[in-house]
Amino acid sequence: MFENTLQGALIGVTVIPILILSLPTTSFVRYAIYPLPALLVLRALLWPPTEGLAKETYLLGLLMTDTSFKMFDYLYLQGYNAPAKFLQVDRVGRTITKVHEYPKDTLGQVKWALSLVTSHRGIGWNIQVPLQKIKYPSSRVAYIFESMVSILSIYLGLYTCGSLCDYMVQVLRKEADSPYPWIYGLFKNSIFQMVVAFMGIFAMVSNSVLVYNLARMICVTSGIKGNWGKIESWPNMFGEFEDAWSIRNVWGRAWHQNLRRCLTAPGEKVSSLIFGSSPKLGRVPRLIRRYFLVFSAFGVSGLLHSLAVYYGSKTDTMPYEDSTPLHMRPGWYVTGYFFYIQPFAITLEDFICWATGTSTESKGVKATKVRWFVGMVYTLTWFTWGTAVLWIHPQLASLGYQRTSDAELGYVHILVSTSEAASILPLNPxxxxxxxxxxxxxxxxxxxxxxxxxxxxxxxxxxxxxxxxxxxxxxxxxxxxxx
CATH class of the missing domain: 1.20.5 (Single alpha-helices involved in coiled-coils or other helix-helix interfaces)
Structure with a gap:
């Protein structure tokens, strides 16, 4: 029915959960198909596809793993009776003003299930993640204009970054001459390559940002019914660059929050069993619980990203004739190290700020320009180094996209992948x-x-x-x- 087990699992974790959540909890059919999504994911893990392009399989695996973690929360983590755990609500700010009853008719239940699994950041539900104060456009026309500017900006950034990477690759491989000797030396410098690679990560994630902007523009313009047609349901995917003044703030405010619920839910469940209710805890247990949630969230994130590489590493193991031999490549699990180390960095950052009495409140940081500037410098330095060394390099090396002929050229394989990621996006004007x-x-x-x-x-x-x-x-x- 499907070309491989991964495609079957992706269908299983996108379509079947909607059917399960649409059926009454007493339905025999629901009981029968309830374990099916988990079984399809397990089948893909045990018998991953072995044919196809590694990069395509990696992207498919990332999408499937991302979706399966979300469905795991909706179907299994919170128990069998989902309607009792997930409630549609109206809010004013952070205050819930109304709780909607679970629909009694079949069509209403289908809409309820579809709205739950497609909700962005849980907006319109009792599981909504914290949102920054957002100033929405005053009208639909202004909203459409803002979305178009965002789309064109993404295209321009992709095109510029891809062109720069393509040029650097040709100069480094001596497929093109540089006008001055220092240009070759600059392009070969590992620090400069890390900076460009850091820019490249945005090229790799811009595809989803672009799709998101197109989807929200269509939904808001058409005035589609339900939460999808509301401007408030489509906040910007990323936060503000000026908020990236600490490692904690990057992950909590500047970076996208699309996976926040599925990454934190397992830790919340375990912590409730270990520590009980948070308001009843003393200062030390509450502090332990706080950092337990940080470590568990990044642990789940590392596993999610590593599994995508696991799938990709099973297909097209030699994308180039001179790909690094299999025995010299890092394991698929090494990709997770970038995420596993983040909670340690956050903990150290928090300790230093506490020990030195340095402000960690946004207003206090931005009020002191020196504090904000120092925070921006060390945070960007941390992510510039970590993105190249701990994340993208081992990921591409594990998939076989590091060539032996490029062994002396540093992170040129990252530049190649960035250029390719930027060029495959259609309709770039x-x-x-x-x-x-x-x-x-x-x-x-x-x-x-x-x-x-x-x-x-x-x-x-x-x-x-x-x-x-x-x-x-x-x-x-x-x-x-x-x-």
Whole structure:
């Protein structure tokens, strides 16, 4: 029925839970199919697909694992009677003003189930994760305009980052000459590569951001019924960059919160069994419980991301003829190390702030520019290093995308993957824009060159356009003769 067990599991954790949650808790059919999603996921784990492209299987595995963790919470973690645990509510701020009853008709129950499994951050439910104060656009037109600007910005960022990575790869592999020797040295510098790789992670996650922006624009514009058509149901996927002044704040406010519920729910369940109700705890047990939840959430996150690599590592084990031999690659589980180390960093960060009396409140931090600046510097340094060294590098190496011929070129395999991730996104308008603008700019440059004004400045600007257009290497090669 399906090409492989992974595809079957993905269908199983997306469609079947809606059917299960739509049926009465006393239904025999519900009892019969209740374990089916878990069995399909177990089948995919025990007999993963062995054919196909590693990257495609990895993305499919990430989507399936992400969805299965969410369904695990809805179907199994909270017990069999989901309607008693998950309640549709109305809110004013953080205060619940109304609790809606579980529908009694079949169509209403289907809508209830569909709304639950597709809810973004639990908005409209009693499981809503904390949201930052958001200033929503004043009208649908303003909302559509904001979404379009966001979409075009994502496309531009992807295109620019992908073009830069593609250019760096060609220079490092000496498939194109650099106009100056220092450019090759800069591109080969591991710190510079880490910075570009850090930019590249956003290219890799921008696909989901783009789909999210398109979906919210369509739903809000069409005025679709239910929570999907409400502007308030579609907050920005990521927080503000200015809030990335601590490691804790990056994960809690700046980074996306799409997985927050499914990552924290297992720890909450275990902690309730160990510690009991939080309000009744003393200061020390409450502190232990707090950090237990941090460590458990990142433990689940590391497992989720590692499982996606596990699936990818079973297919197309030699994507290149000179891929690193299997016995020299890190295991699929190494990808999780990036996430496993985060709670240790957060704990150390909290301890240092406590010991030095440093403010950890947003208002206090932003009121002191030096504190905010220092926080931004060390946080960005931490993630720039960790993203390349602990996350993307071992992940690509485990999937076989590190080549022996690139052994002396640092993190060039990350640059290659970033370039490919940026190029596969359809409907990007910026390549056509650059190709249209570039010839015109060349005519303007020729005029200023002949007049002797601004030759170097225009050469650099033109070269940038040509790099983005894909033909900048020939220009760079003859740069010295042009000026």
């Amino acid at each position: 910026w390549p056509a824009v650059v190709k249209t603008v570039s010839p015109t700019f060349w005519d303007v440059y020729g005029y200023f060159k002949s007049s002797g004004l601004g030759g170097y400045l225009y050469l650099y600007a033109y070269t940038t356009l040509e790099i983005l257009g894909g033909s900048g290497f020939n220009v760079l090669k003859s740069a010295s003769s042009v000026v």
